[in-house]
Amino acid sequence: MANYPKELPAQTQSRQPGIESEMNPSPVYEYEDYKGADKLKGKVALITGGDSGIGRAVSVAYAKEDADIAIVYKDEHEDAEETKKRVEQEGVKCLLITGDVGEEEFCNEAVEKTVKELGGLDILVNNAGEQHPKESIKEITSEQLHRTFKTNFYSQFYLTKKAIDYLKPGSAIINTTSINPYVGNPTLIDYTATKGAINAFTRTMAQALVKDGIRVNAVAPGPIWTPLIPATFPEETVAQFGQDTPMGRPGQPVEHVGCYVLLASDESSYMTGQTLHVNGGNFVTT
Template identity: 90%
Template structure:
């Protein structure tokens, strides 16, 4: 039986995507009792936003399953170094690649560096994201719109486009989407639309790459306690975060790792174009 917090103290960080070590409580990113069984042994994974939050949890779980990890992140060097240290304790390699995933040139370089340093690429996890709550579409500037699309969607397009030069049959691409395009969110209009684009991209690329033996799937988290929350919402909103979920609390990053491990492993060899919903009990239609 898990015992994760039902309530969060109000808190705020002034810069996205936020610093995990400054959160209270800090997110739970691994099960202490989790023992890998070699599901990803010998594979190389590139995880964007892998320094903290969901990306950190996924990276550590993949390491426990035997994969070498390349972490792409913005500039949260402290979080990234802590994640790298934890990954290397599992006896695998960890490569840190800081930069802006919204830029195509950087995305190309990140893939090439991963292949060069880790000897190949088998798993791409497009997970990096940003959000900017606004009360009205009138408050969303063109600059914000472009920035949100660049980080959330263009990055996935750029990285996928480059990665398929190296992905082999049996490789996988996993995109992080959200519950929001399924239920709507008037406070996160541009963010929600980017996640809808990711859903379409996932299904389309699953069909486009099926003949190459490359699977493309997605995970749609609900309210998950990550650095993005205190770095984008008010203290009052943070204090209420996740309470509307049927389970009555926010999820922890570790509670998503089973989905990401499944989709990266051969256990999901007949799954492509699918989305796994980890949202605390909310019912959605696809």
């Protein structure tokens, strides 16, 4: 069993979504002894937020399963290039696409570029997100509300809407949601609302696309050590991050890859409209 850190040094970053190369300790994004089994051989995956955090872990795992990867990210170029380098070491193609996933035109362009450069699209991982803690709903501006919904939810709507022009029977859509809509979070009101919308969207699209042979599922992370954490919270909060879980520690991005590989592969051929929870032992009701 891996020995992941239970405590984190106090730290903070001044920008979102944060830079992985500046984190201490660095998030764990791959199992060194992970051996791919060609579960995604010949497939193409588009992953938003694929440059770092959970997205980086998924990108590398999919590469090990022999999928070509398109990584969509905002402007964290150093992190993106590092992920691209690691993905290509697995002998697959990796395309970097930079832009704002909250804009429909860009989302359309990202899908079109993926199809043109990599020859198709089989897996869509809607993973990009942002959050801005506030002590009261009174502190949430219309600008913040719109920005959070555009990045977290509108992006998933836009990308799914465009991707289904190319997804074939057997394809998969995987949406990253959160533990928050299941348990509530009074300091992340708008963020939690976006994740609740994602849950409803996942179930509804699963019903809408089942006739086309396209599966739609979600993964709900708990407190995970990603760049969003030091970019979101003050130092003292980061130092205690994840310690209130039954496992007593924050999760690592790599601890999600089994879920994302499962949901992208034919091994989950009888699963749609479902959410897998990776949260350190917290019980939730669905």
